[in-house]
Amino acid sequence: MPNITLYFLQTSRAIRTAWLLEELGLDYNLEFSERQDGVGPPAFKEAIRKAGNPLGKSPTIVVDGVTVSESGTITEYLCEKYDSSSRLIPKDPSTRVQVLQWIHAAEATFLLHSLAILYMQWFSPERVKDSGDLATMQQAASKNVVNDFDWLESELQKGKGKFLVGDHVTAADCMMSFSAQWILEKGLGTQGKKWPTVEEWIKTCEATETWKKAVQKTGHKL
Ligand SMILES: N[C@@H](CCC(=O)N[C@@H](CS)C(=O)NCC(=O)O)C(=O)O
Structure with missing residues (x-):
């Protein structure tokens, strides 16, 4: 099993990644934060920056030491690596x-x-x-x-x-x-x-x- 951490801000695009990870049957560590005044709390954004995404945005994932941001890119990356039957992004x-x-x-x-x-x-x-x-x-x-x-x-x-x-x-x-x-x-x-x-x-x-x-x-x- 890969070591995956998902930085998840409440009510955000991060649910896309969480759902995809469940579809792929992959376990992951969750770094979760509620919103503060409607946005990401500074400490949470700083943790994401430290993990390697300078924008501090969610979702960000770290997969075996590789940091990936942008939900669409995360989707393509996870499918390329772990969707062995090409069910989620078909080959045809x-x-x-x-x-x-x-x-x-x-x-x-x-x-x-x-x-x-x-x-x-x-x-x-x-x-x-x-x-x-x-x-x-x-x-x-x-x-x-x-x-x-x-x-x-x-x-x-x-x-x-x-x-x-x-x-x-x-x-x-x-x-x-x-x-x-x-x-x-x-x-x-x-x-x-x-x-x-x-x-x-x-x-x-x-x-x-x-x-x-x-x-x-x-x-x-x-
Ligand atoms: N294009 C990026 C957008 C990422 C983004 O803007 N995430 C929002 C949540 S949906 C965020 O982290 N906002 C917190 C903030 O900027 O305070 C993606 O698809 O992942």
Whole structure:
């Protein structure tokens, strides 16, 4: 068994890695921290920096002395090393490209568009809020989020199984479920819209034994 440590900040992308580790059947040491004032506490971020990630962000993992950051990279690294049957990132190029597409979309499309809205809320000066300009900007930025979820909804409807790519969990689900759950929970740019197939898929992910184990071990909550 490899020696793996996972730096896990509460309510974060680290649940992607915890779920993946359960899917791979790998045990790991958990370095957990609750949030403080909504962000990572300084001491926890310092511990992550000391472990080799200068940004102090979560998830970060150390695998037999090798430090890896960025949830998508961690996903690809762990699968390359330990997914011997290529179940989570398939070898067949046409299926593989679908899984890779969702791995990247989870960060570079879904979280990119929703975080733009969160940062407007966090960082706009009061005068921008009071003038109504914040609401106008949020409304404009929401179009991307709605398009993203419409795309996810239609891909899930077209899909051949109950998971994002087929009838079993792949790395696509491990990466994408947190993005979808978190954006819907926070209502970031969703404009009160509902995507029933996305909601059903999230429930299917949450019903897997591996997801449940990851939540039980980490105490993850939204
Ligand atoms: N692109 C990175 C983002 C990592 C990141 O921003 N993590 C957040 C939690 S979801 C974090 O550590 N925030 C704590 C802080 O900056 O205080 C990834 O995919 O892992």
